[in-house]
Amino acid sequence: MREYHIGQTVVPYKIEWSPDRSTIGLSMDSTMELVVRAPVEASIDDVEDVLEGKRQWILETLYGLAEQEDPPLDKEYLSGEKLLYNGRRYRLKVFEGDVSEPKLDFDGTRFELRVSNDSSVSIKRKRQAVTDWYIDRATEMLPSRADRYIDKLGLADVDIKIQSLQRRWGEYQAGEVMLHWRLILAPRKIQDYVVAHELAHFRHDEHSDAFWNTVGTLVPDYRDRREWLRVKGGSLTV
Numbered sequence: 001m002r003e004y005h006i007g008q009t010v011v012p013y014k015i016e017w018s019p020d021r022s023t024i025g026l027s028m029d030s031t032m033e034l035v036v037r038a039p040v041e042a043s044i045d046d047v048e049d050v051l052e053g054k055r056q057w058i059l060e061t062l063y064g065l066a067e068q069e070d071p072p073l074d075k076e077y078l079s080g081e082k083l084l085y086n087g088r089r090y091r092l093k094v095f096e097g098d099v100s101e102p103k104l105d106f107d108g109t110r111f112e113l114r115v116s117n118d119s120s121v122s123i124k125r126k127r128q129a130v131t132d133w134y135i136d137r138a139t140e141m142l143p144s145r146a147d148r149y150i151d152k153l154g155l156a157d158v159d160i161k162i163q164s165l166q167r168r169w170g171e172y173q174a175g176e177v178m179l180h181w182r183l184i185l186a187p188r189k190i191q192d193y194v195v196a197h198e199l200a201h202f203r204h205d206e207h208s209d210a211f212w213n214t215v216g217t218l219v220p221d222y223r224d225r226r227e228w229l230r231v232k233g234g235s236l237t238v
Contacts, residue, residue: 003206004034004051004058010206011058015047024050028061059167061230075238077102077126083111084236085137087187102129131238138162138184145188146177146195149218155202169229170194172201185236186229193225 004011013034021039024047028034036047051058075081082089085106092111102125105112113129115121143160150158159176171178177198183191196218204211215222 004048006055006059011062012207013051017042026050026054026057028058034058056167060234075127076123077113077130083130083238084185085111085134086184087190102126104129104133106133127238134184134238135162135181138179138181142179142181142183142191142195145191146199149192149196149199152218153199153202153214155199158199158202169233170198172198175202182236182238185238186233190225190229193219193222193229196222 001012001014004013011034013036015036015038017038017040019040021037024036024038024042026034026036036050038047077092077094079092079094081092083092090106090110092113094113094115096117097114099114099116102113102115102121105114113126115126139162142162146158146160150156161176161178162181163178165171165178165180169180169183177195179194179198183194197215200211200214200218203214212222219225
């Protein structure tokens with residue numbers, strides 16, 4: 001089994017050589033094993049060139065996270081629309097009031113977006129208010145999801161930061177865990193999987209069998225949660 005490195009992510013892969021192929025193709029099944037099918041005359045350098053060209057596809061397939069630096073404004077943030085929070089959809093109610101900038105609140109049953117009396121409030125400004133609310137909630141809530149796993153692993157002084165990450169839900173680097181703020185949209189069990197995954201890197205740098213065994217001791221059904229994220233992660237958008 002060979003390995004392909006994308007930053008801190010280690011992707012094991014195997015090559016199936018075939019005399020009947022003329023091109024190099026990639027596939028990944030539900031076990032998250034990357035298979036490269038290549039013609040017998042291809043070289044390892046040829047394979048690695050294809051892997052390099054498919055970096056984005058590999059990450060998106062692994063984590064279910066398409067890059068969304070500038071996501072399409074498919075919502076207008078009008079009354080009746082629904083917003084995701086901890087895996088559930090809640091109805092949005094928009095009110096006009098004496099506010100300089102749009103402001104989002106949540107009462108436990110619905111979202112309320114207050115906008116100025118000026119009807120020209122842009123979708124972009126409303127979306128920023130929604131994003132700011134999610135970031136605040138993620139910063140407040142997601143680090144606490146790690147407490148029980150930190151205890152189980154016997155860790156101390158774990159620094160967890162909430163950021164906007166590119167093409168991944170979490171990242172471990174030099175004793176620090178970074179989580180994508182959009183995880184707050186996902187069900188809590190999915191949040192827990194990503195948190196446990198990153199904390200397991202304190203014990204194992206690479207995605208080895210020992211690493212996945214550690215993840216399994218923290219989240220026994222991690223395969224199901226990983227698959228959920230792979231399939232549905234792209235829907236966790238604002």
